[in-house]
Every structure is written in C-alpha cells, then in structure tokens.
Amino acid sequence: xxxxxxxxxxxxxxxxxxxxxxxxxxxxxxxxxxxxxxxxxxxxxxxxxxxxxxxxxxxxxxxxxxxxxxxxxxxxxxxxxxxxxxxxxxxxxxxxxxxxxxxxxxxxxxxxxxxxxxxxxxxxxxxxxxxxxxxxxxxxxxxxxxxxxxxxxxxxxxxxxxxxxxxxxxxxxxxxxxxxxxxxxxxxxxxxxxxxxxxxxxxxxxxxxxxxxxxxxxxxxxxxxxxxxxxxxxxxxxxxxxxxxxxxxxx
Amino acid sequence: xxxxxxxxxxxxxxxxxxxxxxxxxxxxxxxxxxxxxxxxxxxxxxxxxxxxxxxxxxxxxxxxxxxxxxxxxxxxxxxxxxxxxxxxxxxxxxxxxxxxxxxxxxxxxxxxxxxxxxxxxxxxxxxxxxxxxxxxxxxxxxxxxxxxxxxxxxxxxxxxxxxxxxxxxxxxxxxxxxxxxxxxxxxxxxxxxxxxxxxxxxxxxxxxxxxxxxxxxxxxxxxxxxxxxxxxxxxxxxxxxxxxxxxxxxxx
Ligand SMILES: Nc1ncnc2c1ncn2[C@@H]1O[C@H](COP(=O)(O)OP(=O)(O)OP(=O)(O)O)[C@@H](O)[C@H]1O
Ligand SMILES: [Mg+2]
Numbered sequence: 001x002x003x004x005x006x007x008x009x010x011x012x013x014x015x016x017x018x019x020x021x022x023x024x025x026x027x028x029x030x031x032x033x034x035x036x037x038x039x040x041x042x043x044x045x046x047x048x049x050x051x052x053x054x055x056x057x058x059x060x061x062x063x064x065x066x067x068x069x070x071x072x073x074x075x076x077x078x079x080x081x082x083x084x085x086x087x088x089x090x091x092x093x094x095x096x097x098x099x100x101x102x103x104x105x106x107x108x109x110x111x112x113x114x115x116x117x118x119x120x121x122x123x124x125x126x127x128x129x130x131x132x133x134x135x136x137x138x139x140x141x142x143x144x145x146x147x148x149x150x151x152x153x154x155x156x157x158x159x160x161x162x163x164x165x166x167x168x169x170x171x172x173x174x175x176x177x178x179x180x181x182x183x184x185x186x187x188x189x190x191x192x193x194x195x196x197x198x199x200x201x202x203x204x205x206x207x208x209x210x211x212x213x214x215x216x217x218x219x220x221x222x223x224x225x226x227x228x229x230x231x232x233x234x235x236x237x238x239x240x241x242x243x244x245x246x247x248x249x250x251x
Numbered sequence: 252x253x254x255x256x257x258x259x260x261x262x263x264x265x266x267x268x269x270x271x272x273x274x275x276x277x278x279x280x281x282x283x284x285x286x287x288x289x290x291x292x293x294x295x296x297x298x299x300x301x302x303x304x305x306x307x308x309x310x311x312x313x314x315x316x317x318x319x320x321x322x323x324x325x326x327x328x329x330x331x332x333x334x335x336x337x338x339x340x341x342x343x344x345x346x347x348x349x350x351x352x353x354x355x356x357x358x359x360x361x362x363x364x365x366x367x368x369x370x371x372x373x374x375x376x377x378x379x380x381x382x383x384x385x386x387x388x389x390x391x392x393x394x395x396x397x398x399x400x401x402x403x404x405x406x407x408x409x410x411x412x413x414x415x416x417x418x419x420x421x422x423x424x425x426x427x428x429x430x431x432x433x434x435x436x437x438x439x440x441x442x443x444x445x446x447x448x449x450x451x452x453x454x455x456x457x458x459x460x461x462x463x464x465x466x467x468x469x470x471x472x473x474x475x476x477x478x479x480x481x482x483x484x485x486x487x488x489x490x491x492x493x494x495x496x497x498x499x500x501x502x503x
C-alpha cells in the first residue's frame with residue numbers, strides 16, 4: 001500500500017544574515033496510513049520546519065515530499081495541521097472556532113448539527129460550546145484546537161507539540177484521552193514532541209531527530225499492544241523503549 | 252481590593268468638586284475681575300443667561316460634527332479595506348494621507364472657505380479631515396496585525412482572500428478600529444469650532460469669538476464647557492457602542 005507520507009532526501013535551509021543556515025539535511029521519513037508516528041528531537045532541530053514543508057508552506061526545499069501518492073510540488077496537499085500555538089480566534093466561541101475549517105470550505109451548511117455536537121462531547125467540551133477562548137483552561141484550549149484540526153479536510157494530521165505548554169498533570173490526562181480517541185478513529189497522525197514518555201506512550205513508531213542540521217538519527221517501532229492504559233508506563237518493555245530513545249537522543 | 256475600586260469610582264467627582272471649590276474660593280478671596288478669570292458660579296450664571304443662544308450655536312456645531320464624523324467613518328472604512336486588499340493602493344495613498352496631516356488646520360480652514368463658501372460644507376470637510384486619519388490608522392493597523400502563524404493556518408485551510416478579510420481580519424481589527432474612532436470623536440468638536448473661527452454665521456466657534464471680542468469671559472468659559480461636554484458625550488457614546496460590538500473584554 002501507498003504510504004500516507006513519504007519524504008526522501010529533504011533538505012531545507014534558510015538565509016540568516018546572508019549566511020546559509022541548514023535546518024533540515026537529508027531527512028527520510030515514511031509513515032503508513034492509519035499509524036501514529038511521533039517525531040522527537042531537541043529544540044531548534046527543525047521539527048516545525050519539517051511540518052511546514054509537508055503542509056506546503058515551505059516552498060524552497062530539495063528532495064521530494066509525497067502525500068498520499070501526490071508530490072506536493074504539483075498539487076497542494078490536503079492536510080490537517082495544528083501549529084505549535086493554538087491560534088484560537090478570541091471573538092469566536094468554542095463552537096464557532098471549531099467549525100471554522102468547515103465554514104471556510106463551504107461545507108458547514110451541509111454538516112449535520114448533531115455530528116458537531118457529538119464531536120464536542122467526544123472531545124470533552126460538552127457544556128463549553130458557548131464559552132470563549134479566554135474563559136478556558138490551557139487543556140481545554142488544546143482540545144478546541146485539536147477538534148478544529150480534526151475537522152479540517154485531509155487524511156494526514158500534523159500535530160506540532162499540542163501538549164507542550166501544559167502542566168504535567170493535565171498533559172498526562174490529555175495523553176490518555178488522545179490515545180483513547182485515536183484508537184477509536186485510527187487516523188494517520190504525525191506528532192511532534194519533546195517528551196520521551198509521551199512519544200512511547202502514544203506512538204506506533206518514533207523518529208528521532210538530531211540537533212541542527214536536523215536529520216533522522218533513529219527510527220524505532222513501538223510494539224506495545226493497544227488499547228494502552230496509563231499503567232503500561234511502568235512495564236519493563238516501556239522502560240526499555242524509553243532507554244533506547246534516551247540513548248538515541250544523546251548521539 | 253473592594254475598597255480600592257470604590258475610591259477609584261469616587262476619585263473623579265471628588266477631585267472635580269475640589270477644583271471647583273478651590274477655584275471659587277480663590278477668585279472670591281483675590282477679588283479677581285470677572286473678565287480675567289470668572290468664578291465657576293459666574294460661568295454657570297452666564298450659561299443660564301445665554302442658554303437659548305448657546306443651544307442654537309451648539310446645534311449648528313453638532314450638525315457639522317455628526318456629518319463630518321459619519322462621512323469620515325464611511326470613507327475611512329472603505330479606503331482602509333481597499334488599501335489592505337490591494338497593497339498598491341496602500342503604497343499610493345498612504346504618503347498623501349500623512350502629508351494631509353502635516354498641513355496646519357488654521358491654514359486649511361480659510362482655504363476651504365475660499366473654495367467652498369461660507370456654508371456648512373467647508374466646516375464638515377475640516378471635521379472629515381480631522382477624523383479621517385486616526386480612524387484609518389487604527390483600522391489599517393488592526394487589519395494588518397495578524398500573527399504570521401494564523402496566516403499560515405488559514406492558508407492550510409485554503410481560505411480565500413475575501414474569507415480571510417471578513418472572517419479574520421475585520422473582526423480582529425475591531426479594538427484598534429474603535430481606538431481610532433474614540434480619538435477622532437475627541438478631536439472632531441475642536442475641529443469644527445476651529446473651522447467656524449475663520450468665518451461662519453453660527454456655531455460654538457462664532458459664539459467663542461464674539462464673547463472674546465466683548466470681554467464676556469464668563470460666556471467664553473460657558474462655551475468651552477459645552478465644547479468639552481460635547482466631546483465627552485461623543486467619546487462615551489463610541490465607548491458604549493464598542494462594548495456592545497466587542498463583547499469580550501480581553502480581545503487580544
Ligand atoms: N523563517 C526563518 N528564517 C530563519 N531561520 C529560521 C526560520 N524559521 C526557523 N528558523 C530556524 O530554523 C531552526 C529550526 O526551527 P524549527 O522551528 O523548525 O525548530 P523546532 O525543532 O520546531 O524547535 P522547537 O522544538 O523549539 O519548536 C531554528 O534554529 C530556527 O532558528
Ligand atoms: Mg517547533
């Protein structure tokens with residue numbers, strides 16, 4: 001079967017003060033459809049740049065990026081992208097924020113109102129649909145941004161550190177919740193994180209990136225069966241995966 | 252905390268009353284002649300005496316202000332939107348707008364009178380000129396201050412330029428748009444009065460010059476009070492509309 005995302009020899013560089021700054025160097029990455037794939041790496045190694053390129057926002061690159069069999073140079077990919085910032089519109093309430101992608105695509109009128117309400121409760125936002133972003137906690141805001149991404153057209157979801165700004169407890173809670181919802185829907189997800197435990201817990205496979213210029217230094221399949229419950233984090237298998245990621249990150 | 256908010260609310264009326272009392276007492280003790288500095292009580296008396304005349308003048312000025320402000324509002328909104336949509340227009344128009352602000356009003360006012368006569372038109376035009384700039388600056392700034400990441404997200408969602416304008420840029424610009432409106436409202440009355448100075452039959456500016464020439468300083472102060480009150484009413488009317496339009500307080 002065709003991989004959902006297939007990246008070969010991707011190089012991206014920026015010019016900073018007239019000097020060329022290599023951000024990504026020969027990145028090779030394959031993600032099969034329906035897999036949860038994490039990308040972990042130190043800050044500034046080019047993870048967000050990788051996503052921006054896949055989303056078609058970064059035009060100056062060499063190498064090839066194929067999304068669902070189409071080279072993104074020839075046609076803009078349909079991709080659901082959640083940026084590092086939540087970017088909620090403060091003048092819109094939760095429901096209005098969530099339906100923005102449908103509204104822009106012109107499909108909101110044909111969308112079943114019950115479907116939206118069901119998604120709102122599935123994402124744990126029941127009772128908050130009429131609240132405004134400034135009335136929500138950090139975790140709630142991330143749920144809203146995630147649901148908005150969920151409703152974007154596109155078979156591949158790019159999530160750039162969705163839980164990066166949350167406190168440890170909320171973060172754990174959100175991880176449990178995301179595993180549950182992902183195991184139910186099985187979308188193709190590319191997920192950026194700084195957090196080793198988060199990467200192992202959520203993913204089917206993990207790509208490890210090295211410091212600048214960013215490249216893939218390790219690829220590990222996480223063969224832990226699903227559904228996963230939060231107590232697996234203490235099993236020897238889980239700890240072994242963590243150890244392998246730690247040593248890969250130290251290279 | 253409660254205590255502080257309460258004193259905050261009272262601070263304006265208390266300080267205002269204090270100033271009036273001190274002023275009145277000083278004038279009384281020093282026996283300052285009324286044509287130099289009239290006591291507050293003399294100002295009130297002058298206002299009561301001249302009330303019908305003052306109101307006639309006020310209505311003329313108010314009409315100029317409202318016509319000028321409304322025209323400036325429509326003009327600014329249209330031109331701002333066009334400039335943001337077509338950046339060529341911005342590059343062409345912006346320098347002229349800045350230049351228009353550097354020409355002193357007291358030179359433009361007599362010029363406008365020469366071109367457009369002694370009627371209401373030149374006064375309205377001055378008010379338009381005074382209001383146009385702050386409204387446009389505020390609106391354009393609001394329209395163009397999108398986070399770059401939000402622009403990228405909209406691009407990924409394949410939003411059309413007009414969707415970006417109406418669904419994101421315009422609502423996002425509202426706080427700055429209203430800031431501009433409030434500045435314009437505060438200046439608009441002064442603009443109208445200034446244009447009347449140069450030549451008019453009626454208006455607060457004319458009443459002002461007449462009081463000045465006849466050394467009716469108390470009447471002059473009464474006129475100033477009305478100018479201030481008028482400006483304040485306009486300012487707070489805009490604030491009130493702002494609160495209805497922008498329901499959420501911390502918008503940015
Ligand atoms: N537009 C740009 N111009 C110049 N340099 C840039 C630009 N965007 C990013 N960079 C640089 O490219 C490098 C990679 O940035 P990127 O945002 O992809 O890193 P990241 O891995 O997502 O980091 P973090 O984990 O902190 O989010 C950084 O060193 C950054 O300074
Ligand atoms: Mg990043």
